[in-house]
Amino acid sequence: MSSPNQDRAGSAGGADAPGPLVGGPDEDYSPEQLATMDRTELDRLGARYDGVEILHVEPGPAPGSPQERREVRKVSFAFTLAGIFALLFAVVYFGSNWFLPGWKWNAGGNNAWASLYTPLLGATMGLALIFVGIGLVLFVKNLLPHETAVQDKHDGSHFDRVTTSSTLLRTYENSGLKRRTMLKRSLGFVGGAFGLMLILPIGGLIKNPNKGDPLGTTPWGRGVRLVRDDGTPIRPADQEPGSLATVFPAVEGGNKAADAALMLIRLRPDQLDKLRPAKGMETYPYGDYVAYSKICTHAGCPVSLYEQETGRILCPCHQSQFDVTDGARPVFGPATRRLPMLPITVDDEGFFVARGDFPEAVGPSFWNIGRLDIGRSS
Numbered sequence: 001m002s003s004p005n006q007d008r009a010g011s012a013g014g015a016d017a018p019g020p021l022v023g024g025p026d027e028d029y030s031p032e033q034l035a036t037m038d039r040t041e042l043d044r045l046g047a048r049y050d051g052v053e054i055l056h057v058e059p060g061p062a063p064g065s066p067q068e069r070r071e072v073r074k075v076s077f078a079f080t081l082a083g084i085f086a087l088l089f090a091v092v093y094f095g096s097n098w099f100l101p102g103w104k105w106n107a108g109g110n111n112a113w114a115s116l117y118t119p120l121l122g123a124t125m126g127l128a129l130i131f132v133g134i135g136l137v138l139f140v141k142n143l144l145p146h147e148t149a150v151q152d153k154h155d156g157s158h159f160d161r162v163t164t165s166s167t168l169l170r171t172y173e174n175s176g177l178k179r180r181t182m183l184k185r186s187l188g189f190v191g192g193a194f195g196l197m198l199i200l201p202i203g204g205l206i207k208n209p210n211k212g213d214p215l216g217t218t219p220w221g222r223g224v225r226l227v228r229d230d231g232t233p234i235r236p237a238d239q240e241p242g243s244l245a246t247v248f249p250a251v252e253g254g255n256k257a258a259d260a261a262l263m264l265i266r267l268r269p270d271q272l273d274k275l276r277p278a279k280g281m282e283t284y285p286y287g288d289y290v291a292y293s294k295i296c297t298h299a300g301c302p303v304s305l306y307e308q309e310t311g312r313i314l315c316p317c318h319q320s321q322f323d324v325t326d327g328a329r330p331v332f333g334p335a336t337r338r339l340p341m342l343p344i345t346v347d348d349e350g351f352f353v354a355r356g357d358f359p360e361a362v363g364p365s366f367w368n369i370g371r372l373d374i375g376r377s378s
């Protein structure tokens with residue numbers, strides 16, 4: 001028994017259609033003959049030669065029916081929401097102060113928005129992907145005709161190309177995109193917004209991170225006090241010989257700056273005798289105190305373990321060890337460069353202050369290694 005829908009494109013056809021199948025398709029049908037057939041005929045013909053057997057056909061909602069309009073509205077709504085979230089991603093990204101200096105969303109600042117920057121990027125991109133997924137599922141499930149068919153596999157030919165392109169075009173027609181304007185617009189909107197969302201992060205790869213030398217400077221500078229995590233300053237008498245304290249620059253956000261953490265170490269008398277700062281840094285210590293960057297020069301972990309007996313600073317990540325009396329030269333492990341040393345002194349009130357910034361880049365060796373002329377391991 002045939003249903004009325006079987007006369008609509010995509011609802012019938014295949015191996016059950018009549019007609020000769022003598023030799024190969026190119027022998028049976030010349031290009032001229034194929035050119036005279038419409039898409040439905042070509043589709044059915046291609047299906048026959050492909051050995052396709054259509055087992056079940058379920059057409060989508062009738063064109064113009066209330067059901068179709070309802071489903072189109074749902075899909076368009078999902079795509080529109082996806083597009084809006086993709087655009088929000090772009091707004092958050094642009095506001096990162098990378099492209100619009102002075103914009104309120106300052107990724108590197110200390111305002112409340114800055115801490116929300118990364119979560120917001122993730123949330124907007126995640127919601128955009130979720131809604132585009134919902135839209136696609138609704139579209140395929142509720143608007144496209146559903147066919148169940150089996151097909152044998154074989155090599156391609158001119159005949160295959162013509163019939164396959166016809167099948168693809170017919171699928172496009174069956175999708176209703178041609179006449180479902182609202183759906184088409186929402187798809188165009190989400191496509192554009194998605195493209196923007198995916199392309200924007202490339203901007204982060206194009207931007208020159210060394211512009212203004214941000215990787216070579218830290219919050220340390222002449223006269224900046226060394227303070228504990230609670231903000232209290234330190235005097236030379238505050239530490240026992242052989243002890244280590246983690247200190248930060250006394251500037252706003254100093255204890256949160258990734259490149260500013262410092263190890264202030266008071267050497268024992270026997271260590272002081274052996275102290276050999278790197279070339280050009282002989283004046284950097286103050287009395288029996290030395291100050292080294294806490295950021296490992298291998299991969300940037302905090303080097304927080306200090307072995308008093310051997311005078312070695314250990315990095316827990318990959319076990320690099322630095323000799324505290326030998327200018328923090330790496331003596332074991334994968335690190336290849338000394339920990340940068342900070343020049344220190346005391347101010348008029350007797351508190352430790354920096355005499356300037358680190359003379360070299362802090363952190364992993366691949367940052368600007370070419371411009372470093374001091375502090376390398378020998």
Ligand code: FES
Pocket residue numbers: 296297298299300301315316317318319320333334335
């Ligand atoms: S990060 Fe310190 S040894 Fe690898």
